[in-house]
Each structure stands twice: as structure tokens, then as C-alpha cells.
Amino acid sequence: MNHNLKKNRIWKIAIPITFVSLFIFFSCVFLDSIVYEPTATAGEKATFTMKVRLEPLAAVNDDRLVVAFLVPKIWKAAANTKVTYTSSLYTGSIRTMSLIPSGTLPKNAAGLTWEAALRERFGFGPNVLDDMEWLVYWSDDMESVTVRENFTADVKIETKTGPENMNVKLGFFVNHTDDGFSGNADHYKVLYTDCFQVINGEGIIMDFCESHFNMFQPSNVTKDDIATIKFQGGIAPNALDGEEEVYMCATAYTNTGNAYEVVDRSEKSKMIKDSHNGKTFSLTLWLGDYFKIPQDESISRIEYYFTNKDGSKAVKEVATDGTVSLFITPCICK
Amino acid sequence: MKFNNKMRISALFLMLFLVFSSCTKFSDSYPTEFKESVKEINGTWRIIKASRNGTDITAQFDFSKFKLSFNSDKTYKIENYLPFLVKSDGTWSLDDPHYPFNLVFKENGSVDTMISGFNYPIVNGKRQISLSFSPGCQSNIYTYVLEEVSN
Numbered sequence: 001m002n003h004n005l006k007k008n009r010i011w012k013i014a015i016p017i018t019f020v021s022l023f024i025f026f027s028c029v030f031l032d033s034i035v036y037e038p039t040a041t042a043g044e045k046a047t048f049t050m051k052v053r054l055e056p057l058a059a060v061n062d063d064r065l066v067v068a069f070l071v072p073k074i075w076k077a078a079a080n081t082k083v084t085y086t087s088s089l090y091t092g093s094i095r096t097m098s099l100i101p102s103g104t105l106p107k108n109a110a111g112l113t114w115e116a117a118l119r120e121r122f123g124f125g126p127n128v129l130d131d132m133e134w135l136v137y138w139s140d141d142m143e144s145v146t147v148r149e150n151f152t153a154d155v156k157i158e159t160k161t162g163p164e165n166m167n168v169k170l171g172f173f174v175n176h177t178d179d180g181f182s183g184n185a186d187h188y189k190v191l192y193t194d195c196f197q198v199i200n201g202e203g204i205i206m207d208f209c210e211s212h213f214n215m216f217q218p219s220n221v222t223k224d225d226i227a228t229i230k231f232q233g234g235i236a237p238n239a240l241d242g243e244e245e246v247y248m249c250a251t252a253y254t255n256t257g258n259a260y261e262v263v264d265r266s267e268k269s270k271m272i273k274d275s276h277n278g279k280t281f282s283l284t285l286w287l288g289d290y291f292k293i294p295q296d297e298s299i300s301r302i303e304y305y306f307t308n309k310d311g312s313k314a315v316k317e318v319a320t321d322g323t324v325s326l327f328i329t330p331c332i333c334k
Numbered sequence: 335m336k337f338n339n340k341m342r343i344s345a346l347f348l349m350l351f352l353v354f355s356s357c358t359k360f361s362d363s364y365p366t367e368f369k370e371s372v373k374e375i376n377g378t379w380r381i382i383k384a385s386r387n388g389t390d391i392t393a394q395f396d397f398s399k400f401k402l403s404f405n406s407d408k409t410y411k412i413e414n415y416l417p418f419l420v421k422s423d424g425t426w427s428l429d430d431p432h433y434p435f436n437l438v439f440k441e442n443g444s445v446d447t448m449i450s451g452f453n454y455p456i457v458n459g460k461r462q463i464s465l466s467f468s469p470g471c472q473s474n475i476y477t478y479v480l481e482e483v484s485n
Contacts, residue, residue, distance in 0.1 A: 225470030333471035
């Protein structure tokens, strides 16, 4: 009898505590969709609208809406982006958002800045090149939300694309300062676009969406950079399947029209296998030193292909019409 | 009665003595003034970790031969140059001797100074220097973590 009474007492205490805990800690942030045109002209404005929905289950004071935008670095979007939002809380009013001041730490990200925490958790999303950055904005106005006051917000990101032709999957993230990147997925959401195309621009297409046999990083380089070039043999059957030693044969062309080649398949050009069973090989090199570029010249492009030890087998660029050429990476710095 | 008066006067003087003597300034023979130490980076340093735009590239490239020596006369010397903030030898200084955020390099014969972000943590009991800079394209940030070469 006493035992049952004690049990009842425990439940009388435990149920309200559980209820209150849920009530306080459970609130939801949703990112229902991203509205955008699938293509944009290089150097022109592109607009993305994040359809955000919030269902708070606790009253919160002095909270700010936080959104982040994963974008190619080459766009220099921090200087060319405007973020505003409209909300069902304030019908007809357009509110502004600003870049979070550099070095600002979210409440629950273990000492990382917003940018660093996003990079650590999401990297560069589904993209295959990492020359991307997370730009983080917060609402200029502090918000106070009462319990169960569900609301929507359309966050409009107007940015300017870079001058290069490009395929890229842009990322969008929503959170709020009161949560401060706690890692609880109820409080944040992240979505990526399909392959967004920038057209009518300069140069060959920078493809962040699809893996190719070749990968060159970073995409902005000078001869004083350390670059990594990869042969990704696993993406499709190719002439180098089964080869344990892969070499890069490359020629650097400079602004003066000179060409500097390393095509001897020596130890210098031998690529390192990334994993024991994998088919990806990489070579990380200091460009100026590797090609012996004179002090007064700069590299304008590098042409290269991948080959086996005796040079009898090679993987080169094959166009959709079957034309075979070398892989070409322009060396630009913007 | 007289005795009582003498007692009272004596007690009054005693009290006055105690009051004034209690106001004597206490002098600590072991003053404890806490002050951050001057950051000493004299010595020869080697790269133990290198990253490019946040990606660790230490194992992909031979950084082992690069040496950077900071001398007590405020000169520095680079051995086996790799992409770095400066290319030739020169002089160095910290922006603040106690709380430095930047390490300032000036190459011999140059009027310009080059500034690197500077961090000075102790990891596993060993002092490290972390420098961040862009030797090539400005959009690429490299971070070298250096450890002092033991004699």
C-alpha cells in the first residue's frame, strides 16, 4: 500500500516535470523550401527565398533569426548580398538582416564561430569542390515570441553571381540565437538547391555539382599557392583501372606565352593513392616551384593528363562529342 | 578616586594608541602583482601542421625542411623556403609583447611590413606558434602550426 502511495507521489511529481521540460525545450524550426530560378546570368542578380516556419512552444525574449548561405568564394557574396525578410508576425513590413559580426560565437557551439561551426558540421554540402564559404546573417531586430505563436518568414537573399560559368549547389541554413547552434535538429534546418547554373560568363564551366576524373583545388591560385590535383578514377571505368602507380603529366603556360612542362613520370610527378582500396590519387604541389616558373612570370593556365608508369595508358578529357583533349585549369586569382 | 582617574586616562591613551596603530598601512613583504609574461619566441621552429582554407594538407606535402628562426636581436631567418608570408630574411616584432595578436615581419631592404595572425598555445606541454597568411591568392588562407626544434 505504502509502496503504491510512493509510486503515485513520484508520478505526481514526474509527469508535470516531464511536461514542463517538453514545454520549455521543444520548439521547431522548419525550412520548407527554397524558391529560385534554376539559372542566372554571370555577374547578374540572383534571388533566393527561404520559406521558413517557426513553431515555438515557449516564450522567448530577445531572440534573433539566423540564416546562413553557402556560396562559392569567387562570388565575393559578402560584399554583394542583401538579406531581408517578411513575417506573418508583422504583415506588410520588410525587415533587414545583417552579416553577423566576425568572431561572434553562437551560444552552444563549443567556442566555434558561426562560420566555423557551419563548416565543421556541414562542410561544403553536396558539392565536390570546397572553394565555398558560409555567410551568416541575423535579424537586425530582436524578436520576442509568446508561447504557441506560430509564424512564417520569407527570407529573401539577393546576391550577385560571379563572372564565371558555373554549376553549384547552394546551401541555406536557418537557426536562432536563443538556440545558438545547439545541434538539436528541431532548432535548425539546412537545405541545398539542385544544381544551380550560372551561364553566359567567362571560361570553362566550374563544376561544383559533379565529380570528374580531374579535380584541382583551390580554384583561385597563383604560382605562390600550394595546389592539390586529383585523379578520381572511381567515377567511371577508365584506362587506368587496376594501375597502382599513376603520374601526372602537366604543362604550365605563363603570361609571357612560355610553357614549362613536367612530363617525365618521375617521383616528382607520382601521385599518392588516397586510400588502399580507392581509385583516387592526388598530388599536392607548390606551383611555382614544381614548374620552375621564373620570378617575373605568372601562370595563366595548366594543362595536364594522367598516365601509368610507362606512359602506355592515359586518361584525358573526353568531350560529349568524343573529342579528346587535355584537362585545362585556368590559374586565376580574383 | 585618583586611582580611578589615572586608570581612566591610561585606558583612554591605550585605546587611542590601539586605534592609531591599527591604521598603520600593512606592508606585504611578498607583493603579488599578476602580469602576463612577455611572449618569448626566440629559437628555431618547424612546421608540424599545415592547413589550406581549413583543410589539413600536412600529410600531402613535404613541409619538414622549412625552418624559421627568431633571434634575440629581432632578426629572423628562413631556411628551405616554402610559400610563406615573407620570402627573404628580415626583422620581426609582436604587436603587443604581453598579449600579441599579430606577428609583424619586415624583409631586409623593404619598407613594407607583413602581418600574420598569431597564436601561441601550449599543446601537450609544448609551446606552439600558429601563423595565418596568404602567400598567393588572397582568397586562400594558410595556417602553419610551428613547434620549436629541440637542440
